[in-house]
Amino acid sequence: MDLSDGPEDAEFRARLREWLARTLPTLPPKPSPDDWPGRRAYDLGWQRTLYEAGYADVHWEASPGVRLIFLEETEKAGAPYVGAGFVGLLHAGPTIAAEGTAEQRARWLPPVLRGEEVWCQGFSEPGAGSDLAALRTRAWRDGDEYVVSGSKIWTSHAEVADWCELLVRTDPEAPKHRGITWLAMPMDAPGVTVRPLRTLAGSTEFAEVFLDEVRVPVANRVGAENDGWRVTMVTLSFERGTAFVGEVVACRRVLGELAARAHRDGRWDDPALRRRLGRLNAEFRALWRLTQWNVSEAEAARGGVPGVGGSVFKLRYSQARQELYDTAAEVLGDTALDLAHPWVQGRLSSLSYTIAAGTSQIQRDIVAERILGLPKGR
């Protein structure tokens, strides 16, 4: 058991730190959260900066250990988050890299790495959430094109995306997992309508996407027709791996700030609050170690694709994050009702963590069935 960097990792970390210290002061100011074109430009600009420095493909080419160092150091240095680049870099890109043809990889991957194109994800539907394979958006073959009709929901960055990784039903007669196809749909195609959805935090972080006889070239299909479910699974396991590394680092920073504020305000004399903060310290220390453990397992598995250990992590982390911000509200007192405080925004957004990217209930099914080997069933 060893938690230290090997010589190559240590060198990577040192070079990255030095580059971040030099580069971050030169970045433009962050756009406001509601300025979507501004956010797109800012996020793509950061990806371009990474590309020019040789860090663009760290999510794809580097070992899990190096990816962990990258995410840890960029978060600690206060570097921009992947933002609008998320789906391209962490969902669609890896899928195309693993399952696409040489032409498809050449067409779609370089613009993602260079920070030129934004992808969004068209998976969930109003009638297909946890039961994603029940999706009903239809695609018919018409010559060299698919004609797609239906609707998608919870699509982040839809307003500013160039491409959508889209799951459609191409065989309604087949068992539900076997009639699905993966398509790359241009967002400017006729028949695509984007309607922003307002979250309970008041922001428009995602959208509904309506598709009315949208024509998508057959050449945009990744993998075989009706093999889209398998193609997609490659993508989902990426999200459940190292996706939260930066967030754990950030949560630990917030926790330190919480303690400092409670100390300043005299709330530190409350033993119940102190104990709660102490327990959260234990929790986030453990979550950091669990991340390191999962990365270490992924390295040993050689494939580099994080496994179901990510579900264990997500279950614990999503709950811990909510407890962190509930404790923040306790520290804030009446200010916990003031949206102007960033912790209040944090508390609101934490509510999505036990739902997004697989609800806690679905994650428990995954843990019980795939790790513990309990029989399938609801």
Next chain:
Amino acid sequence: MRFRPTDDQRALRDGVRGLLARRFDREALRAAVDRPGHLDRALWRELGAAGFFALRLPEADGGVGLGLPEAVLAFEEAGRVLLPGPLLATHLAAGRVPGAAEGETVVAAVDGGLVEWLDRADVVRGDADGAVPLDCVDPLTPLHSVPARGAADPVAVLLTAAEQLGTATRACELAVQHARAREQFGRPIGAFQAVKHLCAELLVRVETARAAVYAAAVTADPADIAAARLLADEAAVRGARDCLQVHGGMGFTWEADVHLLLKRAWVRTRRAGGGTEGEELLARDLLSGTDRQRDCLR
């Protein structure tokens, strides 16, 4: 970063597991329950010969010369089978009390406000004056309470966490075994989400505690150790409780092993360094400056 146990560490763990499977199987566990307060001296010497007590003692002093990670793996195995006896006190006495390392001398020690196995020990460390016997809830741990309270030794806190981790792991295994085998409404009860999710949460607590315990063994940082202990205590106690629930009526019987897991886990939570003590240490740690906190991330 190679966080997983090395081949040597896995071999050591398998060796301890093998020894305990031979010498302390389920039959031996139930026999021990029927003879409360009896300590198997022959097994104690075998543990000594296998290096269980001398594990961290330098080779120059006749020890095995290994470190905390190896000790954690060994204590986890002991916790997994609920091996009785003052394992921790004897391990910590190796090199300090003659015969402890070899398993010839059985050593008890004051930990928190309690002493386990006081009457059976050859040597008692700490101030055990005024010790009063308790009718211990755990049939496998004779217990005295003492007026004196010593400060928590971080190594003892960590190895207690390792034992709790082993017990939590066992609770998860037993719950899953039962959920697979027991049928109601024509199906294994593990097919029902209500039961399935209890089992999933058992595993989540075990794996989170495991990462914390192993990491604390590597860093030996007092805050990491306190965190490991809190999570391992929680994994063991809540794990045993959920395991009991999964077992239904059988879980409430003397005959099932579940109560032995829970009771031992309860006993260990009272050792120094857990509960409020650990939480207060970790709260203070949050105020101790961001620089140090950053270093602890490593």
